[in-house]
Amino acid sequence: MPILVEPALPAGILSDKQQPRLKADDLVLRPWRAADAPIVKAAFDCPDIQRWHVRRLDTLEEAVEWTGQWPLRWAAEEAVSWAIVDDTDEPLGQVGLRSISLAEGAAGVSYWVLPDARGRGLAARAVAAMCGWAFGEVGLNRLENHHSTLNQASCRVAEMTGFPHEGTLRRAIKHADGWHDWHVHGRLSTDA
Template sequence: MTRALSTPPAMPSGWLSNAPQPVLPAGDGLLLRPWERADAAAFLSVYQDEETRRWHTHRPSTVAQVEEWFDGYRLDWEREKGCHFAVAREDGDLLGRMALRRLNFDDGVANAAYWVLPAARGAGIASRALTAVSTWALDDIGFHRLELDHSTRNDASCRVATKAGFLLEGTKRSAAVHDDGRHDMHLHARVRGDRQER
């Protein structure tokens, strides 16, 4: 049964699926691009890192599984379910991941997620990538609100969110399971028109 909306959708469907996934500049020689098969081994290596594993419980175990994820990412774009980007240097060197998930065209809301390779941490890469995808999603695509959440123990992710203009809105108590048990989660959001921290 189709649910009837009492208000028109915030965004019309087809805005993503009617065009190829773009490459987004993120400044200082960084760009966000679609994932490629050649990225699979580097993608898998990130999940061998203890710090990454601490915050990410959904983890691939083989290159073949990563390639299946990449296939799913392409389907997410075509079905307007998600936007998954590799964060890379212009010369192709992979640095991280940036994604918008749980796309809600009725309300104009999406959820951001990211990680950075261990060797690329501490250089502002995640905040530049998050700023780039947020500007594109809010200004070009038409989303009204972007959310992200992270463990209250993940100070680095909190700094990335704040630097990219995502205001801390509150704490979701005992909201996620990590390897060491349940964590409270900070909820951040950036709404169209918010000013970004400089």
């Protein structure tokens, strides 16, 4: 059947280019490398990060696989992830987009920060830089931040980055400990 609504963005708008490095104040968002695997494994071993994610990593090999998935997912224009680094170039956290829909001009926001790097607003600075790229360079229309209603740190990051709370989806996400209600926060390219 013919499509009635034109896609918001054309296929290839991401995959025709390399994943960029982005500047976020004194931080840099850079693509992941296989050499980052031990830090990725340490992040996934953090109980706070595990609590809000649906996967775990049991081995270093799985962490290497995790770092290697991103070029493929960029090429498929379905997801992107950056390591948040400072001038040491060691990853302090992760920020990225999931469920990218170019046709709908939309994506979901994802982030975590290693325990030792928390308390310095890293996630908010990384999300702000990524939003500048996603709205300004790519031309996405809407980004969403979904988090369990029990994840107050994530709620605060959403508020700090200009994603107002738009509503609550009941029992919308299953974590390891069972069903959680989901806060939906959204930011539009037309927002101030």
